[in-house]
Amino acid sequence: MTTLSPNEVIARRVAKEFSDGMLVNLGIGLPTQVANYLPKNMTVFLQSENGLIGLGARPPEGMEDDDLTDAGGTPVMAIPGAARIDSVFSFGLIRGGHLDMTVLGGLQVDAQGRLANWMIPGKMAPGMGGAMDLVSGAKKVIVAMQHTAKGIHKIVQECTLPLTATRPVSLIVTDLAVIEPTPEGLVLRELAPGVTVDEVIAATGTPLIISEDIHEMNLAGD
Template sequence: MLDKNGIAKRIAQEVKDGYYVNLGIGIPTLVANFVRDDINVEFQSENGVLGMGPFPFEGEEDADIINAGKQTITTLPGASFFDSATSFGMIRGQHVDLTILGAMEVAENGDIANWKIPGKMVKGMGGAMDLVASAENIIVAMMHTNRAGESKLLKRCSLPLTGVGCVTKIVTNLAVLEVTPAGFKLVERAPGVTVDEIKAATEGRLIVEGTVPEMPI
């Protein structure tokens, strides 16, 4: 079973040389810490940053340099800052190659709910709806179940949707899954996790073909 850093480390393997990548709030922000040193990747944040680096070490934070989640970040040589209109122009113009988001729920058809729980105060959707509407490659980083032990990979989302049929891949603490027309296809297991444990934690249709390998972490 993986922790949050393990999920981010596995997703970092999906990042390719030359990619422009948007990192959502939460686990996705950790991905920048695990990208290979031998590839060139530009991380974009919708508050107006292109060229984000790893999180700063304690004592080296600059309160003026933050991501969309208001976390302090570092920037790489050549990084640039711009207004939100320009940032969302990049997103809506489909200039981002990969979007990595957290989620509260994902449905077997690729629907995602990641911004609101009815009855709880939220500050707003942020850039999530623009990201899921514009990106062609969306990976979700999340825990497989909620705090009550209930599956977050569902037949249908119960929470207000952020996007419809847009998720391509999901990496959880238990597994890597691809969203297909037939449902969630199990691609890899987390170290020490069995297929039966993944089945028990997945409400939506789960497709298991042949031997499922462990994640290459």
Template sequence: MPWDRDQIAARAARELPIDSVVNLGIGIPTLVANHIRPEQRVFLHSENGLLGMGPFPREREVDAQIINAGKQTVTILPGGSTFDSALSFAMIRGGHVDVAVLGAMEVSARGDLANWMVPGKKVAGIGGAMDLATGARKVIAVLTHRDRKGRSKLVSTCSLPLTAMRCVDLVITELGVLETSKGSDDDDQGFRLVELAPGVSEDELRAATEGDVVSSARS
């Protein structure tokens, strides 16, 4: 069975290094907070001014003043801190965020990211996505493999407005885990298949991917 949204988030949590500072985008990325193991000692950062963010609160723990960048109520772990958004973005732009886990509408094989606007649709703005995509040391995109019309989101070239170019390192969908060719001089290298979700065949993943998939992985 392909992974569900929660399992995609759990798989992304396994990629977070020990003692790292990690920013979670809106959508599926917010679920990652619920799958971080205590021994990972990950410090979750939110661009609205939080470091040390914990998982979503239980009903009795809800505090309307403690929210993430997506305006969802969250918790703060012991030792966590709050600060203004100017300092928060200075952390991002200064390269102090180790990993950004972001949602995506499209990811190209070379690591380009489109995650903020569909032409003709009303949007609130790009928020901190550009800063995170270019400022974080590693970017993981978590998304469904296809859109609601069945079109692949893993493409050779993005057709939607870009958030940033050559920024995505790793892509995790319900079908598996793939690396982009961001670090390669060959733009035509395609996606490298790292891992298949349980019960998903390589042929199934290739059929769902508009961009080239250049190597195989075990299921």
């Protein structure tokens, strides 16, 4: 059984999907934590919709700069070679298919791999932001979210919340498992330390295909 928090399990596992030289967008919230677990010998260019390429981790306390933030307004550092761009250029990269990967939070993902992550009916929402463009435009889309919300399934047969896009995501990483959407259905690929297949099935609101080579997540640091 791991002593890591659920969000740290997710962020550490998502970081394993990165490779040197990638251009990657990290969504608001939990996905931004992934930047803290990238290997030290790896150069990844993190892009933010508000017009920054080359985001780093959060700065030490007292070193924050109000003019250097991610899309959610959280202070960040910039790596050597970072660049500021305008919103037109930023969304041109996203819509033009130039992002190698995006990591987004999720409210629901359904059996077809479709994501809902921007609005809960009846609650005030500022808008979809760049999520629709990111799901449609990035070469690979990873959903980083906790498996359930107060015991309610977030991986479901069909989304009841408004869809972000109709394109299926590439991978779902939760605090319990790694699940891959395929044309045949959702395939359970990996388990978090100490988690069983039966526990994942019970926490999932749609049938899963159990991989023949299912294994434990790699959460080791650099």
